[in-house]
Amino acid sequence: MDSEIDYEVVFKALVAPLLLLTPDFVVVAANDSYLKVTGRRRADLLGRHFFTVFPGNPNALNDPDMQGADCLRASLERVVATGERDTMALQRYDIEASGSPGAFEERYWSTINMPILGPDGEVKLIIHRSEEVTGFLQLLRRSGEHGLISARAEVEALEADVYVRARELQDLNERLQQAQRQQRQTASALRETIERERRFVFDASHDLRNPITGLLTELEVALSGPDTGLQQILRKLLRGAERLDDIVADLLELARLDTAAPAATEPVDLGRLVVEELERRTLTTTVLARLDQQVVVHASRIRLARLLANLLANAERHTTTVIEIIVTTAPPDAVLEVIDDGPGIAPADRERVFERLCRLEDACHRDPGGSGLGLPIAREIAESHGGHLYAADHPTGARFVLRLPLAA
Template sequence: MGRWVDYEVVFKTCPAPLLILTPDFVMVAANDAYLKVAKRTLQDVLGRYLFTVFPPNPHMPNDPETQGVEVLRASLEHAMATGQPDCMPMQRYDVEVVGRPGMFEERYWNTVNTPILGVGGAVEWIMLSIEDVTDFVRAMRRTPRAAHGKLAQRQGVDVDLYSSARELHILSEQLKQAQSQHREITSTLQEAIRRQRQLVFDVSHDLRNPITGLLTELEVALSEPAIDLQQILRNLLRDAERLNEIVADVLDLARVDSVPPGTELVDMGRLVAEELQRRIPAAGIHTRLDQGVVVRASRIRLARLLGNLLANAERHTSTTIEIIVTTRPSEAVLEVIDDGPGIPRADRERVFERLYRLEDARSRDPGGSGLGLPIARGIAQAYGGRLYAADHPAGARLVLRLPLYRPVHQAAT
């Protein structure tokens, strides 16, 4: 059986200078090696904010070559955000000469900031491990002239590791950012390709049903001369209309994914009233339409959005549909509410996925494409708005919010 390890003693006597911080950058522990190189006592650091005890170089705070505090803060925040150690570039931070107040000695440091994670994965502590590399920097600055004499002097050779390290750190950070952006772009492209492939597959499946119906009806008409042609034609017309609806939905998706058309001022209450006059309602409709609820968008697109919401409500409602147009601070709000079975909370986002349909929708309308709500949301987002399913005691409640148009003189007040 191994001996118990006294980690406090190990930490205290470790030859590497170590400092422990809270996530708020309050110092809670420092070993002897750290106190020695930092020229501080334990009482100087415990319980105190790191950047109060170690402010920017006090004798030259505005020197761009001595802004190690800002770099240190950025490194600590990066280590906390990623949960991974962060190696800082070499930094200059001068220390006060013992016994000579106001006199500072030039010092260079290498620092590694290591987050210490708790049981839940959150950062509980940060460990700073530092190394004084001043002697190394000074030696490297002297070496070229000593080794090459007058030739080195003529060529102006002066190895400045500090500046080089800063430049290398900047380039490294830029490379990390570029790699992160590349990963995001690649991920986005892969997701777009996956969605496009899934869309082609699902639309092809939906197109097959009416096409199969058309072929079957034509085969029957050709094989049975005495068949009722009127009934055959009605069936053919129904399947052709279904094909037309699917193609129209796919074209609308393509338009939504492209650049939005020109905009105009649209009164939402008037739009709803006019569109209802064009429809033959499949259920009782009650409206509460405020006046002067104006947005800047495409009237044609908003009419399509409203039509899709009404079609969805008609598909699910039992008796009535309620349409509300009102305003909230800086937003125009359109609500379409039905008294059907409602949308389960777990499916409130999924109904906006392309070609996703609830079981209730499939049973009530097997011919639905599952593209109506995704098209509606795409239109809302194209004009800086949002469309979502909200809570309601009975039935489904779909809410559209768009930026409310305000004339320039009103916005100024």
């Protein structure tokens, strides 16, 4: 053909009543058939929200058989959410009589809503096709009125059965749509889990290879000549072995947390736990502790000690001069804070630091051997005890806040 098709002319001339809606249900086009069946002008519809033009019968609020507006809105929302066509069962959807605001006419419709997808796969427009079947139902009623009593009863029964079956079909359609959504969500969550585990295995393997490569290199150097300083090499090997031990311990702790194996709990005084941890560790910076007395929680002492150790190790890597530890209460919670005066954490990164193997640029610079597992382990320990660990605002440096339920 020499001339291009004028799709606007074709759309207007189609026999089926059609509307074009945006994803937020604003009318952008209406063909002549739709205008005729609804008794509206094009100017009454274009640029206006569908449910503003056709608000539905307010007298239908308490009648389950007259909820056509709600059903139509649900259908349109499914089309936008899924990008798939949605066929509605027979619906009663009364509309205002043209030129008589507030006067509603009983109308029945058979409706199909179809998406128009853009290049990105998102819904750009919705084709709303709605065939009116009010005349058919009225014909059934008239046939019953002019026939024998038995015929009228049969027609009324048929009409009622058609309507009931239509409602059943609508309910079934909605249940199927819900099942499909749940299936898609489950499949998406499964894919994300598999991808997350794949990345975790890859990154953990990479972190293990670094100290192993260092150990092998030092052993090769030691074997290459008799003049090599044995003590210096042994010290390097010891540091590499300690690094490997730390990574393996982190992986084992994550495995325990992932299996959700319950740990034995006991009353733990958070202030006393901090004192014990500080006595056990040899820190390279000043620590200021403000510890309230009798701040007791029910928890695994070993796991809480691991959580505190990870927070202290993180603070020690990033602080400039001092680390501050605070233990207090904010009923119903016990609160433990570890604060450093280092460069701090940007607001956009405060959740990222709790992702497994996530290491920010500054952390990589300060401690190239870090694994990115310490903070994720600390948060998972907190959550396993019904608490929460998060990075909070602070004028200088980073501030990590642990909240756990106070013991009764």
